[in-house]
Amino acid sequence: MTGLAAPTPAPTPSPRPGRAALLAADPRTRKRNAAERRFRFCGVMAISIGLLFLVVLLAAIVSKGAGAFRQTFIALEVELREDTLDKNGNRAPEDIAKASTFAYAPLLGDALLAAIRDNGITTELQTRKEIKPLLSASAAAQVRDFVIANPERIGETVAFSVLAASRVDGYLKGRVSRDSVARSKNMDARHLDLIDALRDAGVVEKRFNPAFITGTDASEARPEQAGIGAAMLGSFFMMLVVLLLSLPIGVAASIYLEEFAPRNRLTDFIEINIANLAAVPSIVFGILGLAVFIRFAHLPQSAPLVGGLTLALMTLPTIVISTRASLTAVPPSIRDAALALGASKMQAVFHHTLPLAMPGILTGAIIGLAQALGETAPLLLIGMVGFIASTHPDGLASGFLDPNSAMPAQIYEWAKRADPAYYERAWGGIILLMLFLAAMNITAILLRRRFERRW
Amino acid sequence: MYDTPLTEADVSTEDAKILARNVQVHYGTTHAIKDVSVAIGDKAVTAFIGPSGCGKSTFLRCLNRMNDTIDACRVRGTILLDGDDIYHRRVDPVQLRARVGMVFQKPNPFPKSVYDNVAYGPRIHGLANSRADLDRIVEKSLRRAALWEEVKDRLSAPGTGLSGGQQQRLCIARAVATEPEVLLMDEPCSALDPIATAQIEDLIYELRDRFSVVIVTHSMQQAARISQKTAFFHLGHLVEFGETGQIFTNPQDPRTESYITGRIG
Numbered sequence: 064m065t066g067l068a069a070p071t072p073a074p075t076p077s078p079r080p081g082r083a084a085l086l087a088a089d090p091r092t093r094k095r096n097a098a099e100r101r102f103r104f105c106g107v108m109a110i111s112i113g114l115l116f117l118v119v120l121l122a123a124i125v126s127k128g129a130g131a132f133r134q135t136f137i138a139l140e141v142e143l144r145e146d147t148l149d150k151n152g153n154r155a156p157e158d159i160a161k162a163s164t165f166a167y168a169p170l171l172g173d174a175l176l177a178a179i180r181d182n183g184i185t186t187e188l189q190t191r192k193e194i195k196p197l198l199s200a201s202a203a204a205q206v207r208d209f210v211i212a213n214p215e216r217i218g219e220t221v222a223f224s225v226l227a228a229s230r231v232d233g234y235l236k237g238r239v240s241r242d243s244v245a246r247s248k249n250m251d252a253r254h255l256d257l258i259d260a261l262r263d264a265g266v267v268e269k270r271f272n273p274a275f276i277t278g279t280d281a282s283e284a285r286p287e288q289a290g291i292g293a294a295m296l297g298s299f300f301m302m303l304v305v306l307l308l309s310l311p312i313g314v315a316a317s318i319y320l321e322e323f324a325p326r327n328r329l330t331d332f333i334e335i336n337i338a339n340l341a342a343v344p345s346i347v348f349g350i351l352g353l354a355v356f357i358r359f360a361h362l363p364q365s366a367p368l369v370g371g372l373t374l375a376l377m378t379l380p381t382i383v384i385s386t387r388a389s390l391t392a393v394p395p396s397i398r399d400a401a402l403a404l405g406a407s408k409m410q411a412v413f414h415h416t417l418p419l420a421m422p423g424i425l426t427g428a429i430i431g432l433a434q435a436l437g438e439t440a441p442l443l444l445i446g447m448v449g450f451i452a453s454t455h456p457d458g459l460a461s462g463f464l465d466p467n468s469a470m471p472a473q474i475y476e477w478a479k480r481a482d483p484a485y486y487e488r489a490w491g492g493i494i495l496l497m498l499f500l501a502a503m504n505i506t507a508i509l510l511r512r513r514f515e516r517r518w
Numbered sequence: 519m520y521d522t523p524l525t526e527a528d529v530s531t532e533d534a535k536i537l538a539r540n541v542q543v544h545y546g547t548t549h550a551i552k553d554v555s556v557a558i559g560d561k562a563v564t565a566f567i568g569p570s571g572c573g574k575s576t577f578l579r580c581l582n583r584m585n586d587t588i589d590a591c592r593v594r595g596t597i598l599l600d601g602d603d604i605y606h607r608r609v610d611p612v613q614l615r616a617r618v619g620m621v622f623q624k625p626n627p628f629p630k631s632v633y634d635n636v637a638y639g640p641r642i643h644g645l646a647n648s649r650a651d652l653d654r655i656v657e658k659s660l661r662r663a664a665l666w667e668e669v670k671d672r673l674s675a676p677g678t679g680l681s682g683g684q685q686q687r688l689c690i691a692r693a694v695a696t697e698p699e700v701l702l703m704d705e706p707c708s709a710l711d712p713i714a715t716a717q718i719e720d721l722i723y724e725l726r727d728r729f730s731v732v733i734v735t736h737s738m739q740q741a742a743r744i745s746q747k748t749a750f751f752h753l754g755h756l757v758e759f760g761e762t763g764q765i766f767t768n769p770q771d772p773r774t775e776s777y778i779t780g781r782i783g
Contacts, residue, residue: 326589396626400689403584404639404696405616414638415628 124493131491134272134287135232137198137261139174141206142220154214162210164203168195171202171225179257182264186257196249197258199226201281201288227267229287229484231258235269238483275491279451280473286484289477291492293451297367297467298436298499301447304371304463305378305435310428312375313382320383321390322412341380348377349441357445365449365466370442374435381434385427389420422514429507433500439471448472470496535560535700535730536581541595543576543585550576552754554595558700558747563722563731565741565762568751569777574734577751578702581732582618583611599700616643619698623705625685627677627692632669635677635688636660639696655695663691664721683714690721694729701725703733707740719744738778742766750774 088096145152147170148162172191175198179186188194202225210217230250233239235258244250261267278290324330352373356362362369393416401411417424442448449466468476470492477489534557543551551573558564558581566574576585583604585591597604604614616639627635636656639645646652656673660666665687669680677688686706693701703722707715722744725731735741741748742762749759750773758765758774769775 394626396622396624397628399584399587399622400626400628400692401638402587403582403615403620403622404642404692405612405614406638406642407612410642414642419629 124490124497127487128490128492128494130236131275131488131494132271133236133269134275135227135235135267135269136224137175137178137202137227137231137267138265139171139178139223139225140220141170141174141223143206143210143217144170145218148210149214149217154217156211156214159211159214159217162207164207167203167206167210171198171206174223178264178266179261182261182266184257184260184264186260187253188257194254194257196254197228197231199228199287200285201226226287229285229482230254231267232269232287233484234258235262235267236487238487275488276495280468280476281452283480283482283485286480286482286488289485289488291470291473291488291495294468294470294473294492295495296461297370297447297449297451298469298471300367300463300467301371301374301469302432302436304368305375305432306428308371308375309378309382309431313379313428313431314386314424316379317383317386317390318412318417321387322416323408337380337383341384344440345377345438346440346444348373349444351376352441352445363464363466364446365468366464367447367467367469368463369445370447370469371463373441373445374438377438377441378431378435381431382424382428385430386420386424389423389427390416392423393419418514422511425510425514426507429503429510433503436499436503437471437496439475442469442472443475448476470499534558535600536732537598537601538577538580539596539598541577541580541593541597543573543580543594544592545576545588546590550754551580554751554756556749556756556759558730558732560699560730561726561728562747563726563733563745564747564749565745566732566734566749566751567736567738567741567777568757570736572751573754574749574751575704578704578732578734581700581702582615582620584615584620586611616696617698618700618702619693619696620702621686621689621693621704621706624709625682625689627680627685627688629676629678631674632660632677632680632688633673636691636695639692643696645696659691659695660688662694662721662725663687664717664724665691681714683710683717686710686714686718687721690718690725694725699730701729701731703731705734705736708736715740738766750777752777 147166149159151158169191172195175194176189176191179194202223205225206223209221209223230239230244230247234244234255241252241255244252244255258267274288274292275290276295277292278288279293280290281288320330320333352369356369356372357364362372397415397419398411401415402408406414447467447469449468451467474489474492474496477485477492480486536556536558538554538556538558541551541554542549554573554577566578568574579585580593580597581604585593593605599614599618603609628638630638633656636659637646637652640652640655646655657666657670660669665684668684669675669688677685680688686709690701690706706722707718710718719740722731722733726746733741733745745762747760748762748765750757750765750769750771752773758769758771760770765774766778769778
C-alpha cells in the first residue's frame with residue numbers, strides 16, 4: 064500500500080512514441096495493481112477478523128465452561144453406625160430403606176469433624192451444624208444409596224468421596240470470594256479458612272467429575288450434583304427420530320421432484336414453498352408441533368418422539384434443498400448414457416445419479432441434523448425441558464415416549480437459574496454440544512471424502 | 519438419383535432397418551424437423567451432415583426416443599424399426615433403446631471401472647447368466663471397440679481415467695455390449711484428436727458388418743470416408759439423401775452443392 068504512494072519516477076524515454084516502456088509500469092497499470100493490493104488486503108483483514116472472533120468465542124467458551132468438568136470432592140471415612148441405620152439389626156431391606164437421608168447427615172457430619180481432628184486442623188467450627196454448609200445435600204443420598212446396595216457393610220467404617228457444597232467448589236474455583244461470603248448467612252470466613260486447611264491436608268480436592276457428563280439435572284439448591292447425561296440421551300433419541308424421518312422422506316421427495324415430476328405450476332408452487340419453509344423461524348415449527356402433535360394427536364409432552372417429529376419438520380427443507388442441489392449437479396450426460404443403454408428412469412437414478420449425488424446428500428443431511436441438535440426454541444414450546452433428576456436405568460428418560468430434556472434446552476434452563484454455579488454448568492454444556500457438532504461436521508467431511516475418493 | 523454410384527453401393531433401400539415417414543419435431547414453438555422421410559439400411563453406415571442447428575442431432579435422437587427426456591419436445595410422423603412403429607404407445611422406450619444403442623458427442627463413461635462400464639448394459643438386460651459369461655461379453659465388446667489390448671490389464675481402473683479417445687471407444691464398447699441392432703453416433707469424434715478420430719473411424723468401418731450405424735458428423739471428409747449413404751439436412755429439412763459418392767460428387771440440390779463446396783454452413 065505504501066509503494067503506490069511513492070512519487071512516480073521520471074518517465075523513461077520509450078522506444079516508440081506514444082507507448083510505455085515495458086520495464087516501467089505506466090500509471091494505469093500502477094493504479095490497477097494498487098486496487099488489486101487493496102482488495103487483497105481487505106480480504107485478509109476480513110478473514111483475520113473472522114478468525115479473531117472465532118478464537119475469542121472458543122476461548123470464552125473453554126475458559127468459562129472447562130470448570131464444569133471438575134468438581135470438588137471431600138474424602139471422608141464414614142462410620143455406618145448400626146444403631147442409626149438398622150435399629151433392629153436384621154439387615155432387612157425395608158428397615159434399612161426406612162432410614163431417610165436425615166439419619167445419614169449426622170454420620171457425615173461426624174466423619175467430617177473426625178477428618179478435621181485427625182489432620183490436626185484447628186478451627187472454631189466444632190459442631191456438626193457449623194460445618195454442615197461444606198457438604199453437598201447430595202452426600203447423604205450418596206451414602207444412603209451405598210448402604211441400601213450393600214447392607215452387609217453396616218457397622219463398618221467406609222471411605223467415601225462425597226460432593227462438596229457448590230460454595231466450597233466455588234471458593235476453590237475463585238467464584239466465591241471472602242467479600243461475597245461476608246454477605247452470606249450460613250457461611251463465613253471461618254469456613255473458608257477451614258476449606259483452605261482441608262485442601263492443604265488433601266481431604267478436599269478438585270478432580271474430574273464424570274457425573275457432569277453422565278448425570279441428571281438437579282434442583283436449584285445443589286448445582287454441584289447436576290449433569291447433562293439425561294439431556295444428552297434425550298437429544299440422542301430426538302436425533303434418531305429426525306434422521307429416520309427426514310432423511311428418507313427428504314431424499315425421496317427430492318428425487319421425485321428433481322427426476323420424475325413434470326415441470327408445471329403445481330411443482331413450481333411446491334418448490335417455492337419448500338424454499339420458503341427453510342427460512343421459517345424455528346419457533347414457528349415449535350408452535351406447529353405443539354398444535355399438531357400434542358394438542359391434536361395427544362402425544363405425550365416432553366417426549367423425544369414429539370421433539371424429533373418437530374425437528375424433522377424443520378430439517379426436511381434443508382435436506383430437500385441440499386439433495387436437489389446435489390442431484391442437479393450430476394452431469395446430464397451420465398443420465399443420458401444410462402438411458403441410451405436401455406436403463407429405465409429409476410435404474411438411471413438409483414444406479415448412477417444417486418451414488419454420484421451421495422456426498423452432497425449426506426453433507427446436507429448431517430448439516431441439517433447438526434442444526435436440529437442445536438435448536439432450542441421449538442423444544443421450549445413443546446415442553447422438551449423436562450426436569451429429570453433420576454438416572455437412565457431407573458426407567459425414566461430411557462425411551463422415545465418418556466419425558467426428557469435436550470442438550471440445548473438443558474443449557475437454557477441452567478443459564479436461567481440464579482446460582483452462578485449453574486452458569487458455569489451452562490458453559491460446560493455448551494462445550495459438550497460444540498463437541499457433538501464438531502464430531503458431526505467431521506463425519507460429514509469424512510463421508511464426503513470417502514465417497515469422492517472412489518474416483 | 520442413382521445414376522452415378524461411385525462407392526461400394528451394396529445398400530438397397532428395400533431392406534431398410536429404420537424407415538422414417540413425414541417426421542415432424544417441435545421444441546415448444548420451434549419447428550425443428552420438417553417433414554423428414556428417410557430409409558436407413560441394415561449393415562451399412564448412414565451419415566447425417568449439415569450445418570449446425572439443422573436438426574440432424576434432433577432427428578438422430580428421435581430414432582431411439584431420447585427426445586422423450588425433453589419435456590418441450592413433440593414428435594409426429596412414423597418411424598418404423600423392422601416394421602414396428604417405435605412411437606406406438608405400447609412401445610416401451612427402454613426396450614427400444616436396448617435395440618438402438620447410442621454414442622454421444624462427448625465421451626460420457628460412468629464414474630465406475632472399465633469393466634462395470636461395459637457390463638452395465640448386459641447386467642440390466644440380463645444378458646449374462648454367470649460371471650464368466652459377463653467376462654466374455656465384456657472382453658468381446660472391448661475387442662470390438664478395439665480397446666481390449668489397451669485396457670485388459672486395468673479393467674478395474676476407473677473409466678474416467680482413460681484418455682479422450684479411449685473413453686469414446688469405451689462408450690462404443692458399452693453401447694455394443696447390449697447387442698443392439700442399430701448404433702446411433704452423435705458426432706462421436708468432435709471432441710477427439712485426429713489419431714483418435716482415425717481409430718474410431720476404423721472401428722465404425724468394422725462395426726458396419728454387424729450393425730446398422732447412423733452417424734451425425736460435421737466433417738464432410740469423415741462422412742465421405744466411412745459412410746455408404748449420406749443425408750444432408752438444412753434448416754430442418756432433409757434436402758438430399760443418397761449414395762455418399764453421388765452426394766459428394768454429383769449433388770442434385772443446389773443447397774447440397776453449396777454446403778459441400780463450403781459456401782454455406
